[in-house]
Amino acid sequence: MSPSPHEHFEFLLLDGFSNMVLASALEPLRDVKMRALYASPGWEITSLNGKPVESSSAIQVSPNRAFDPAKSTGTLVIVAGYRVRQQITKELLVAIRQAVRTARRVLALDTAAWVLAEAGVLDGHQATIHWQELDAFRESFPKVTVSSARFVQSGPFLTCGGASTALELTLDLIQTLFGPAAAFDASNMFIYDPARQSELKRGSQQLQDRGSPKLLDALNVIAENVETPLTTFELAERVSLSERSLSRAFADELGMTTGKYYKLYRLQHARYLAQETRLSVEQIALRCGFSCASALGRSFTREFGRPISAFRPPNRNGPSDGTACSV
Helix, strand or coil: CCCCEEEEEEEEEECCCHHHHHHHHHHHHHHHHHHHHCCCEEEEEECCCCEEEEEECEECCCCEEEHHHHCCEEEEEEEECEEEEHHHHHHHHHHHHHHHCCCCCEEEECCCCHHHHHHCCCCEEEECCCCCHHHHHHHHHHCCCCCCCCCEEEEEEECCCCCHHHHHHHHHHHHHCHHHHHHHHHHHHHHHCCCCCHHCCHHHHHHHCCCCCCCCCHHHHHHHCCCCCHHHHHHHHCCCCCCCHHHHHHHHHHCCCHHHHHHHHHHHHHHHHHHHCCCCCHHHHHHCCCCCCCHHHHHHHHHCCHHHHHHHCCCCCCCCCCCCCCC
16 A cells, blocks of 8 residues: 555543543654655544543543534544443444444544444454453454453454554554654654663554564664665665665555655754754754755755744744855
8 A cells, every 4th residue: 555645533522531642643643744745634622512521531632523424434533431332322433323324434442342242243353352351352242252362453443442552553544644764753753762762662663563573674774864864875784685676675665765755854853853842944954964054944844845943833943054155
């Protein structure tokens, strides 16, 4: 499946949902929207009646609108938690069956697989659920092949258990929809630890099943060498590949040259620093491997279509040196 730049996500929240599960699925999408140049996911929150939904920790979330199965034409994400059985009504099951017919795919997080199974749409499919419900789920729905895997995809359905598995499922889906580069960047945002990525199989290691090991090694090296970028030759040498083999891996698996990805990574980091810190543009340039502010500014505007100052929150524009220089 080739990466697509656009995808709409609808998060249907049921009372008792876990804030942590919701954040694990939603925040990586926010990161993709903020940082990935060639991906633009959108999302909205819905509830069954359009009224605020209360999480398991008594935090109320106001939805964008009431759930309308006819509008579920993209990716429907159902987030349930405690008391899921008590919330299942005939009206809900009818709506879920209709939504399944119109949605491109359906994600069921935490205990939400119970809703899908009760609606009968998981019959003949493989699925999983929160580990506390696995035995009861298996006993209650014999037509569903119940798995203890961290997350499962079966046809249009993706199911998982708690928050950590929701994060893994979301990163896997981001790779499918928006490409390995977007998934790698989102993974780094939430679980990046340069000293322990390899040990814990974090960062780009999350993509091990999809990306070649040498490419994944190269992506980690890039993430660790932003302030002083390596040449393509040096990068290839670090991962024990020839420049030609490394270039072929980037072209085949990420759809861009090694240098293009490396520069995009640095520019995305510059955008993050502009949004989140009080560093001057000159300081940001140096931290992202550019010789000066004007060199960063030219590259930034060329890629993003707007100057870096446009990404500054109010009152956070620091001094910069506009002296001409080279990249």
